[in-house]
Amino acid sequence: MLELIAVKGIYILMVFAAAAAFASSLLPNLFHGALALAAVLLAVAGLYLSLGAEFLAMVQILVYVGAVMTLVIYAVMLTGRLEETVTPSGRIQRAAAGVSCAIFFVLVCGVLLSTNWPAAPGGNPLPSVKDLGIDLMKRHVFPFEVLGILLFAVLIGALAAARREKS
Amino acid sequence: MIFGAGILKGMLVTLRSFVNSYFKKPDQGGLFTVEYPEKRLVAKERFRNFPFLVYDEKPEDPRCVACDICAKECPPKCITIVRDADAEGRPLKKPALFDIDLSVCMNCGICEEACPFDAIFMDHEFEIAGTERHQSLLYHKEDLLKSNGYFRQIRPSDAALIDARRKEAEDKKKAALKPAAPPEKKE
Amino acid sequence: METLFIQIKTLLVNAAALVLPPWGVTLSSMIISALAILGLGPLIMMYLTLMERKVLARMQNRIGPNRAGPWGLLQPLADGIKMLTKEDIRPSAADPLLYFLAPILIAVPALMVFAVIPFGKGMTAADLNVGVLYFVALSSTTTLVIFMASWGSRNKYSVLGGMRSVSQMISYEVTLVISVVPILMAAGSLSTQTIVESQSGRWYAATPWGLLSCMIFFICGLAECNRSPFDLPEAESEIVAGYHTEYSGMRFALFYMAEFMNVFSICALTVTLFLGGWQGPLLPSWLWFLIKTYLLIFIVFWFRGTLPRLRADHLMGLAWKFLLPLAVMNIPAAAMSHFLSEPFSTAVPLAILMVSVAVLSFFNKGYAAEKRVYHFTD
CATH class of the missing domain: 1.20.120.1200 (NADH-ubiquinone/plastoquinone oxidoreductase chain 6, subunit NuoJ)
Known part of the structure; x- marks a missing residue:
């Protein structure tokens, strides 16, 4: 039900x-x-x-x-x-x-119709948050780091752009 | 100076008054609120509010002689006096009507100062709120008359002075009346 | 005592099992938890208003509400009746749908975040394994509702309040999320229940990085729920009442309720993440949780009684120039303590953080208004 x-x-x-x-x-x-x-x-x-x-x-x-x-x-x-x-x-x-x-x-x-959707083979096919984290830190660590640097640069850039010009 | 030290200092001030409010007496930094309807401050003797009329023995014989001085002196003109008369229409030395409109009265106390007969004084009573605007604030003679005992109670030192003065005046009057007879005898 | 509430719930569910099919039992178990939270929210809010008024009054050498019932305990009830019976006014220019929806929607996330708060041992309504993220995600949607209210009222003060609220929330949201990261790293989980259990040995607030993280989280939480000294969106001396200027009666009460429930949930989450949650000796777990939470709420009111409102640029400066870099520095500090052995695991993060606080304080010195120089013409 x-x-x-x-x-x-x-x-x-x-x-x-x-x-x-x-x-x-x-x-x-x-x-x-x-x-x-x-x-x-x-x-x-x-x-x-x-x-x-x-x-x-x-x-x-x-x-x-x-x-x-x-x-x-x-x-x-x-x-x-x-x-x-x-x-x-x-x-x-x-x-x-x-x-x-x-x-x-x-x-x-x-695209949706032509794709062959693989059926999940029973059990719990979904990765847990921990798996996601481990995957991010191991397999995809390079893009992760690049993104981190990019966002950090954006943050600093925004601060620099917003800074008041010293007269 | 450490970053945020000023904030900590301010926080301590408020914390101190929070704690003191529970554990300290009013004069040591605790709460000094007097919760009005249940408790009240002791009224100062010279605290003045609305006027009232004094009688000595019984309410039918007020000290007031209906001279109309207070009504004339009253800045907002809130006093209305009509002199009483006897059966033949001769005026008597007492008021038939003595109205004070308390909604007009401005609590100045000039009536008390102006009265030559010590008949009108300022009261301590201030809870006169009513459910209606006009009639409930228009005080008549019956509402205004209070005994000299009451006056002594609320303003003991003033009452003592006035009573002493009145007694002296009365004694002088009696004395003036008494010696008036012997000289007649002498002659 | 320890399992009082759990036993009550089991009793109710067992009673339901007598008359309902299995799926009904599951459903009734959910509904009981949901109803408990739905009832808890307004109750907490009502008595927080009383507590706030009492605490503030005492700090200002006043007595506070004491007319309705003993110690004013019926005051919230009286306020509620007054709110309910008040006339419901809608400005003629207001956007009918948004104006109507905003007060209802603002209470929804405020109530929903209660689901992941562990009120005691085994007393989490929904022990999601993304609990902390759930909290952050839901509280971020409040911004949208505030916008609905401010734009829907068609009032300049409402819009100003909404704008201020949003710029403030965006700034502090970032710092709030980053300040939680060290805790997630240490606990290795996003589930609130697991985070509490991982603090059985030592509260996170007892470590240097945890303490700093706790303070940043708490300050950002205050800013998130628009509490003093970050109450610019509701600054009554400047913009009437901010985004709820046009609301009256029960609609206003809902905004008020959401604000107080947010205060409660921020304090409850600070307790959960940093102060050991429901863990404590002797007393039942839920009582420990409530004691800790109410102590933090007292601190919130204490702030309100002490600090004046921040200026808008100081508000932004605090978030972006002080708290955010500090929160970022806190992450490597926490990582250090994870990888180093005992004497260094405290000393190294402490050193890192002290240096960064000193450096940031130095660079933020320019906060004080510049001294004016007057030039006189001779």
Whole structure:
């Protein structure tokens, strides 16, 4: 019974994610759109969670909802006027967006259908957080370090850019 | 100086008053709040609020002679006095009506200073709140009259002075009346 | 006493097993835990408001609320009734949906983080193996809701408060996460339960790197839940009440509730990560946990009673120029203590950290306002 609910729950989450995605692209108000995007990201995190990828779900929430969306909304609030944050979109723009979306959809569908998905051989196929960490520190230590250096450089660069010029 | 030493110093100040509030007496840095409805500060003798009328023996004979001086002196004009009259319509030396509108009174105490008959004094009573704006704050003669005993109680030293002065004046009056007879005899 | 709450729960679940099918028993076990947390949240919040008012009053030589019930114990109840019966006002220009949703959504993460807090031995509602990450991830979503509230109210003070709140949260979130890393390294797990158990010998706060980490985490936590002295988003002397300016009645109460529950969960997590969680002698584990947590909450109120509000640039400076480098330096220090043997495992990190604190303090000296030079024309 509970598993049935869980299985059906995935479909509910999927529908919710799709609806929120449509809302985020169709809502005329920029702020509403951004919030709908946040809802999409949360729903995707929920999907990860229901698939047993807890770590990924949490990182998704932390990075995308907590940080990226916050920055997006911050930008919206800084740039747009408060009363009317409605973005004007012409007919040509809409048509172009629709066509490119359709092409992307077809491409993704093609990839999804042509891939041979390996079925997990029973038991617990998911790596634990510990395994992830060990993997990051052993097998993928080079990209990890490069990323670390990059982010550190970005941090210092941001501080340097924000520093007040001495007159 | 160590980073954050000022913060620690400030924290100690607040911690000290937190601890003191539980364990110290008011004069040693503890709480000095007097929780009003249950406890109250001892009123100072010269604390003045609203006026009241004094009577000596019984409320029907107030000291007030309805001279109207206080009503004339009153800056916001909150006192209304109507002189009493006997059956034939001759004026009596007491008020028929003595109203003070406490919503107008500004607690200045000029009525007390102006009164030549020691009849009106400032009271310590201040809890006069009512449920209605006009009538409950309009005090009539009956509400205003209080005994000299009460006056002695709230303002003992003033009352002693005034009582002594009145007694002296009365004695002088009696003395003036008494010697008035013997000289007649002498002549 | 030790297993009082667990026994109550087992009793309830066993009772449920008499009438429900197996899946119903699993479900009821979940629901009981969830209900316990749902009830605990508002209760904690109500009495934290009373505690805060009492503590602040005592620090300011006042008595504090003492009219409703003995020692004012019914005051939160009276406040709650007042909040509930107040008129619910919605500004005519406000965005109806966002204005309506924000107060509800802000309470959700605040309540959800309670799920991973180990209230006692075996008393974690959901012992996730990513517990700490769960906490950090959920508390980061609060920002979004604050934005909803501030933008939805269509009020300039709300927007200013929202902007301040977000810039503050972004800055302190980074430091908060980095300050936890040494603990995760030492415990080798993200699960709160495991972290508590790994402190059975020695609290992490008893090591030099752990103490520093604890202080940074606590300070950043204060900033995360907009508590004094980091209460710029709600600075009543400048921007009315910040992002909840336009809210009244129960909606305002929900914001208030979320704030107090965040205070509780930050303190509870500090206890879990650094102060040995529910471990302690003699008393039952949950009591130890509550004692430690409430001591930390007292410190939060103590800060509020003592420190004035930070200026916005000082706030950012503290986060980026002092706490963040210190938290980063703390990671190698913690690693040192892991790989070195006993006398050095304390001494080397201590030396590293003392040097970095000294260096950072030196470079942050420029904090004090520059002395003004006046030029007079002759």
